[in-house]
Amino acid sequence: MTAPATGDRAELIDPEGPFELGAVLFPLRRGTGDPTQHWEGQRGGAGPVWRGQLTPDGPATIRMHALGPSASGGIDVRAWGPGADWSLTHARELLGLDDDGWPAFDALLAGHAADGDPAAAALQRLRRRRPGLRLLRTGLVLESAVAAVLEQKVTGVEARRSWRQLIRAHGAEAPGPAPDGMRILPTAEAWRRIPDHEWHRAGTTPARRDTIRRVAAVAPALQRTIAVGRHAGADERLAAGFRSIPGLGGWTLAEIMQRAHGDPDTVSAGDYHLAHGVTHWFTGKRGDDAEMMRLLEPYSGHRQRVVRYIEGSGVETPRYGARMTIEDHRDR
DSSP: OOOOSOOSEEEEEOOSSOOOHHHHHGGGOOSTTOTTEEESSOTTOSSOEEEEEEETTEEEEEEEEEOSGGGTTOEEEEEESTTHHHHHHTHHHHTTTTOOOHHHHHHHHHHHHHTTOHHHHHHHHHHHHOTTOOOOOOOOHHHHHHHHHHTTTSOHHHHHHHHHHHHHHHSOBOSSSOOTTOBOOOOHHHHHHSOHHHHHHTTOOHHHHHHHHHHHHTHHHHHGGGGGOSOSSOOHHHHHHHHTSTTOOHHHHHHHIIIIIOOSSOOOTTOTTHHHHHHHHHHSSOOOHHHHHHHHGGGTTOHHHHHHHHHTTOOOOOOOSOOOOOOOOTTO
C-alpha cells in the first residue's frame, strides 16, 4: 500500500550524519511474516518501514522513510492512532538518534588501536565503512519481554511462528492506513487471557506461556524501568527486579535491555551462536561465553556496540555444533 501524503502526526527528522534505517531497525524484525512490521524494499531500508506498536498512550502505527542516500534528505516519520503523539515524541530514540555515546566509543577504539590492538583497528575500519549504524531504543518493555521469552531455548523458526500466530489472533488491527494484515501487540491483560489451548496451538511451551503471563501481570512496573534511560550496563537493582520473575534469566534480560532500553553494553551471553561468532571474529576460533566476555572486556561500557558491528561485518562463522531440532508441540 502506498503511504498517504499526511498522517495524524508527521515530522521530518534530521539524523545529523549518515544513517542506515534498515540496519538500525533490523533487530526488531521477527521474520518476513512479522505482523507488527512491514518493510517496503530490502533490509537496507530502500523503502519505508512500517511498525505497529503498543505505546503507553495506546496503539499506534508509525512509518519511517529515509530520504536520499544515507538519509541525507532526512527521515520522514508519520504516525497514526492514540499513540501517535507518543510515537513521534520518542521517534529519535527508536531510531537511535538520542544516543550520545558514540564519541566515547570512538575514543576508546582510538586508544586501543594506538596501543597496537588489531581488533580495535579492525573495529575502526568497520565504523568507517558503516557510519550510519545506531542503537535503537523502543522504550516498550512488554514487547521486548514477550519476544525474548518466546525465543527462549527454541529455534528462530519456532519463535517467529509463535509470535505470528499469537499476535494475529489476539493483537488489534493497526490504526491508520497501515498495510493489510498489520497488527498491534496485545495488551498485558490480553496476554493473560489467552487460553492454554491457543498457546499450545501456537507451539509455545507451558514454561514460556507461564513466564509471559507473569511478565504481563507486572507490566506497568516493568515499563517504569525505562526511566533509567540508556545505561552502560544494566543497573543492578533493575536486573534484580527482572530476575525476581521466574523464567527471566540473564539472556532474556539482555535481550530486553538492548531493545527496550537501548543499553550499549549488555551482551546476550547464553545465545546459541553469539559466543562462537564473536570469538571467531576476534581469534579465528570458536569459543564459549566466558571467552567472548573476556575478549569484550577491553570495550566495557560499549560491548553491545562492538557486537553489533561484528554481526554486521558480513563474516560468516563456521558452525560445527549440533543443529537444533525444530519441534512441533501443537499435536501433543
